[in-house]
Amino acid sequence: MKPLESDSDEKQQIDYRLYMPYPEGWKAHLKIGWEKQYCYSKNPGEDYFHLILNGEIYLEFGHEMHCLSCAMRQGLLTDDRLNWQKTPRKDDRNRL
Secondary structure (H helix, E strand, O other), X not given: OOOOOOOOOOOOOOOOOOEOOOOOOOEEEEOOOOOOOEOOOOOOOOOOOOEOOOOOXXXXXXXXXXXXXXXXXXXXXXXXXXXXXXXXXXXXXXHO
């Protein structure tokens, strides 16, 4: 694995952090082993559920498992560090 390069005028560091606006009940896991586990979501244009692979980080809520790509696409995760300023309060979620 290549370390992140230091800041320079030509290159900016990429922020790889992800945030979950509503984390209650969700757990993050690392898939270890080769037993088949499928993402709860389908990729756009596909009519099948895709595998979560060995070594992949995924999210789980009850029986639902989502790969990070699908979680980002569905709005479960965000890379917006200031998401807490833009999301409705817990009391306001029922009004959405």
